[in-house]
Amino acid sequence: MSVLSVRLKAAVTALVVVTAGAAVPAPAFGVERDRGYSALIRRASYGVPHITAGTFADLGFGVGFAQAEDNICVIAENTVTVSGERSRWFGAADANVRSDLFHRKAIDERVAERLLEGPRDGVRSPSGDVRDQVRGFVAGYNHFLRRTGVQNLTDPACRGKGWVRPMTETDVWRTTWASMVRAGSRSLLDGIVAAAPPAAAKTVETVEVPDAAAVVASLDGAGSGIGSNAYGLGAQATGNGSGMVLANPHFPWQGSERFYRMHLRVPGRYDVEGASLIGDPIIEIGHNRTLAWSHTVSTARRFVWYRLSLVPGDPTSYYVDGVPERMRSRAVTVETGAGPVSRTFYDTRYGPMVVVPGTFDWTAATAYAITDVNATNNRALDGWLRMGQARDVRQLKAVLDRHQFLPWVNVIAADARGEALYGDHSVVPRVTADLAAACIPASFQPLYAAGGQAVLDGSRSDCALTRAPGAAVPGILGPSELPVRFRDDYVTNSNDSHWLANPAAPLEGFPRILGRERAQRSLRTRLGIDQVEQRLAGTDGLPGRGFTTARLWDVTFGNRVYGAELVRDDLVALCRRQPTATTTNGVTLDLTAACDALAGFNLRVDLDSRGAHLFTEFALAGGIRFADAFVVTDAVRTPRRLDTDNPGVRTALADAVQKLDGIPLDAAWGDIHTDSRGDRRIPIHGGRGEAGVFNVITNALVPGVGYPQVTHGSSFVMAVELGPHGPSGRQILTYSQSTNPNSPWYADQTLLYSGKGWDTVKYTEEQITADPNLRTYRITATGGD
Structure with missing residues (x-):
């Protein structure tokens, strides 16, 4: 085995x-x-x-x-x-x-x-x-x-x-x-497969102790490897008083979670342009004639843990209200090229057994199961279909209330009337404040406070998840318990919690399982808000005030590095005062060239930016450490001063220089930050969210070479305005429409993205028929074909 x-x-x-x-x-x-x-x-x-x-x-x-x-x-x-x-x-x-x-x-x-x-x-x-x-x-x-x-x-x-x-x-x-449970039981797949009672765990398999931080981290529950930015702009933020939406999901550039652009129409019933994940038959992000929407990955948790008190001498039985209850076992076998492999799984009334060695162990006395509230979510395709039929954000809210289908994402939307909507209207376990206080054991209360992970007492039936008034199904928060905000100026989200969807109207008082409130925001969230506020004030260096789709495109791909805007000057001054530093592994380096490269860095991740890779690696090494405190009443602007007295700052810079050995510290970003299409290396702008970049592109460093292959980041990008004559705007699929290297659509949009270009929104007949490359065909199949 x-x-x-x-x-x-x-x-x-x-x-x-x-x-x-x-x-x-x-x-x-x-x-x-x-x-x-x-x-x-x-x-x-x-x-x-x-x-x-x-x-x-x-x-x-x-x-x-x-x-x-x-x-x-x-x-x-x-x-x-x-x-x-x-x-x-x-x-x-x-x-x-x-x-x-x-x-x-x-x-x-x-x-x-x-x-x-x-x-x-x-x-x-x-x-x-x-x-x-x-x-x-x-x-x-x-x-x-x-x-x-x-x-x-x-x-x-x-x-x-x-x-x-x-x-x-x-x-x-x-x-x-499988898509529904991505942020739930599928994220715990290995722990579900490895879960076995103590005797079996010793005799049947070897269990490697993992880095459990991925599961029990103090941060909230946004999924790793995926993220997003989105703006919903209302009448007060746009040039013509209609609504506008920016969709900017950050998803994998390879595999089954790639997006696919399309426009689908059943006359009189459905007419939506946008994108779906490859293999899905319905559009998930897009617009119709009067409504546009996008999604961002939510911080809310999708499952709860149940701590089980096991029956002495029988680690596959547990107590509920003092009565023993046996786990259900199921033997599963898969065929491999090396022969069959079998495994026995265990399930409880709450859901499957899971192990995380060192944190959630299966011992003779205690074990853990999870309830994944998306495991029975069969509502999603209907929800997206009905979203596409809604005419405005109020009707969209009614669809969300009825279907409660969004598995692990927020929704950000705007309509032709100029009203915008934000909602973490996703599928979330119903852990109210009362349930958390009564059913989370004292030893697990800090975990819940820090990261929203609820570990409930499985020995009590009254700790089971209950049905909320108006909820689509039992066990999830109901519509009235979820954060929703309508605005006529703007709403935004960049994978922090619901709290600052609009700083002028914070969303507060919601269950902790949804995400942190009154807590420090990420650099990307802060930049996202700053970009909107500067555009509305006309202080961002672009013409005019307020948004058009052209200005929205410029802002999205402005490629500001907010972390560098805050700390670069202090970092250069520190570097020049103390031009040597020791790496984590004890190597002392001369940082003079690094000081010069950072001084010449233009604080952006454009193709011609020099020194961007050095600041990126400094940020990834944990170098952005602030001296001042987060201030809840100034959440967008704080903290903002580099802690130059912290020795970890200089160590992080030395580590970055060491990691970049063999790559010029003043290299142009586009020369070393690329994506491969066959033998072609296409320069790619954008950068890491950890450094405070809005246009996220994650591209792993290859020592001595650079960053040759994008793993995930900006994917389907849409800036759409819902004007009186129908939708208009710009859009692009950064990695192109096809994964087939022999397709004409394998690299064309990637090249377009490299130059910050775009394809236009094509929704009306006039827009479609004006396309000079239009090719039309009908496909048919008979019943026997």
Whole structure:
């Protein structure tokens, strides 16, 4: 058996071409057919599909076909993952085996199938519209695969591979469930797989003690590897008095969490432009004619712990109200290239057992289970569908109240009337102040106060999560218990909590599990607010006051390094006073060249910025240490002075210089900060959030080389204005539409991003038909095709 370690870290075939390069009127579709599908696809510049269909099933068909054209390998690999077959096809490495065991357990328990049971009202189970769209998506994907053939795929990543197979609707529902639990049980996947009673843990496997900080950190619960910025701008902030939205999610540049741009339309029922994650049939960030929205990763926790008091001599039984209760066990086996691997999982009335050695251990007396409130979230696709049908932020709020579906994100929106909305209206365990006081043991109260992680007493039934008034399902905070703010000036979020969505109207008094209030904000949050306030005052060096989409684009890609704005001058002065320092590993360095490089740094991460990498590594080494205190009444401006008396500041600078050995300290950012497309290295602007950069780009340092490959950061960026003549503005998908190196849309938007360029919003017929690169075709499939 493999060692199960706990590392809690987280040419188009079969087309009937209608016309090319010219507009085609929207088709007049009839009622949905029992057999067969039809959709019109208009490919605009950068390969963005505008898909029109007469039913949601036909719309899904068009989406599945288009996404398969561009990203079939991504979808196929994700299907392998949620089918629990990674170790069969991609090798029996521990990570693959653990993933397979986790997903096979869900398959054996029929999790996806059970989420489809119940009335099709979009709350208790998915609606008919959403089921139709999923069914159509599967048909479209399979139609492309069948007509093209695995051997003829143009993407070498999966051409001719045995793991590329037709999809089923169950595959899509499994993928959706995996997305829902990303910040919950999936983030604890390794701990769930490794959980075993004490005797079994010694005899069945070796458990490696992890860095448990990822799970029990004092910070709040925003997911690692993902983040975002967003602005909702109201009438008082825009040039024409209508609403405007900036969408700037920071997501992976590779893998299944890439976004995909598209415009979907069912005449009279649905008309939305924006982006979804690859493999999802519905738009998750975007706009319709009068409403636009985005999401940012929320700080709220998605699960609670339950401490179990075990029955003496039986570590798989626990007490509830003094009565013993046995855990449910399930043996799961996965097939690997090295033979079968089996594991026994344990579940309780609260949910699966989890271990985090050294923090949440399974001993003879005590063990821990979790309740993941997204594990039964089957409402998300309906929620996003209905969001796209809302006409303004008040209707959007009604959708949020009814469906309560956002798994781990905030929503930021604005409408054509000039009203903006912020809400952490996500799925959050219902840990009220009263429940926390009564049910979190004293030893775990500091953990809850510091990081919002609730460890409840599992020996008492009255510590179970209860149903809130108006809540969509039991166990989650209800609409009236969640922070929401309407404004006519602006709202914003950059992955801090709800507290300062607008500093003029702080959101306070909400359950601690949602995030910290009256506490220091990140540098990125502070910069995000500062950018809006300067733009409204006209003090940012750009023309005029207030926002147009052009000014919003300029602000987003202004690439200010807020940490450097605050401390660079003090750092240079310190460096010149004391030009030598010792690294963490005891090497004494001359910092004279570093002093000069920092002095010449223009405080931005533009392609021509010099010294940006030195300040970045200084920040990553923990060098930004403040001398002054955070002031709750001046939260955007404090703290702001470098603690030059702290020896850790000079050590961090020395560590940065040592780490950059072999790279000129005054190198231009664009020469060393790139992304690869084949043999081409594309210069990439933007930088690390830890340094206080708004336009986040995370790119790991390769010693002596630079930063050659972006891992995550700004992805789908949209600056949209909801004017009287319809939406307009700018947008881009930074890593481009396709993962296929043989696609014309593999690098085009990345090159565009490199030059701070953009594609225009194309929503109205006039905007679409004006595109000089428009190519139109219809795809059809009969029932037997």
